[in-house]
Amino acid sequence: MAKETGKAFDLTLFRRVMAFTRPYRATFLGTAFAAILLTAFAVVTPMLLREIIDNAIKVQDQPYLLNLCLAMLGVLIGQVVCQLLFTYYANWLGESVIRDMRVKLFRRMLGFRMEYYNKSSIGVLVTRAVADMQRIGEIFSQGFFMIVADLLKMLAASAVMLIWNWRLALIVFAILPIILYATRVFQKKMKSAFAEVRAQVSRLNSFVQERLTGMKIVQLFNREATESRKFRDINKKHQDAWLKTVWYNSFFFPIAEIVTSIAIGLVAWYGGLQNISNIQTENMGIIFGFILLIEMLFRPLRQIADKFNTLQMGMVAAGRVFGILDTESRIEDAGTLNLDHVEGAIEFKDVHFSYVPDEEVLHGISFSVQPGEKVAIVGATGAGKSTIINLLNRFYDIQSGEIRIDGTNIREYQLASLRGNIAVVLQDVFLFADTIGNNITLQDPEIPQEDIESAARAIGVHEFISSLPGGYSYNVKERGSMLSSGQRQLIAFLRAYMRNPGILVLDEATSSVDTYTEQLIQKATEKVTEGRTSIIIAHRLATVKKVDKILVMDAGHIVETGTHKELLKKKGYYSKLYEAQFMAEEELA
């Protein structure tokens, strides 16, 4: 697993990031070449200026002056074109790398076990896939190539200075430590200021996100004024943190300008002195050339630390993303059998399971379901009912025992074929922010609209869907918030029915719904479970009365088995549960 090693620069990690540029080698080399060309153009400009002053203006050679000015214009155009291509392709490369990396990361995430998601913060994973990726892109768009280009420019400028006049060059170099020191102090201050800004931004983010999600509670408990006050405080801190960075910036840049001007002044003064005392008579062109070279040396120097920071931050982000890419949390998919012609016999044999090591949730569960049979599981909250569903479609693998479908261990089936033949309707139905049609087909374009409608008619939900504005095109918005929980479950029934699964698993909603929706749910349940093996986590009397068998669970054990009548006669755990859970419903009926 890639780690944040704490090293100033992690070469292995850097190589791994660079490996993502392999498909774009030509662009990579082209961008590097543009960086070299940019340096060449940048150095030629002061050289031309020197030539113009010394060998054209001084000797009044007009044609030569014109030629040199045209050459200068040519260099300038070349520089602009090169800069444009350089900036565009450095960014293009960064965006291409993060596109590929993001796709790879998302594919990886699609295959992770549920355990992984139980342990991970969704917010952190979203940050990895979005914000951290952007940082990695900046390695290319603002870090690596820019640093190479800046270093080349600085080296070239220093070399030309030394060749032209080593005394003047030494004067310039003597100023360098001041600017280096100022830059270092500035960087340190900015680093802590930016850390504060980031902390305040994430506080703002989580505050706003949480309050918007929990707006109902805020309004129900009249918390508006308090929340508004808290928000004002956080906002103020956020403003202060930003202003600090602005303050340091406003300080540093004038100082850097002053130091640059001092270097220019010293060169002009000392070079001028040499001219006057005739130590060297060719200094005029050199002095002007030096002014450009000083800019060429100092400007990148002031920014290189910033770019190195960007590079470092990109590398830290890359380390985190690789951490996820290297995580081994896939559910094993070594089975070879296909479950397409499922009979529907299910068998749990002495199944032991724990989500967390040493905290067993199912303690040796055994039961069997015949093909076409309807079985209800009942039990108090936390008894382990949903866990059984999670195990049947292998969201989790069991620690010991065996789960069989049609006499074969479920691990021997291909995972996709296993899950493709078990349709699940969960209690809390998740709908995507999309149309009802797309939520039913899960965007499978091969399913024709007529099929959806005839399936909806068959289970009795067509009228309800048609009554919504836009019918099947009705957009249910984020998490299906435009529908009630009962209505969401009806959509899930249709989604399951469309797949024509061999086995149906249904976790009935506990929430009470209106009589009309209740009737729709009852009809849909009957239709969807008709003629197929069904396991229902039952919360409704109508369901427990109609099933072939009830499994009664308590604290990870099956404590009783039988039909509703048989179990009532027994006057055991079920009859107590019945009194507590279903009696009121019976009385109402």
Ligand SMILES: Nc1ncnc2c1ncn2[C@@H]1O[C@H](COP(=O)(O)OP(=O)(O)OP(=O)(O)O)[C@@H](O)[C@H]1O
């Ligand atoms: N993802 C998980 N990680 C760790 N423990 C879990 C997880 N999911 C459930 N559990 C634990 O497993 C036990 C059984 O939970 P399960 O959800 O199967 O119960 P249930 O009978 O379906 O309850 P309910 O009727 O409230 O849905 C509980 O003690 C619960 O705390």
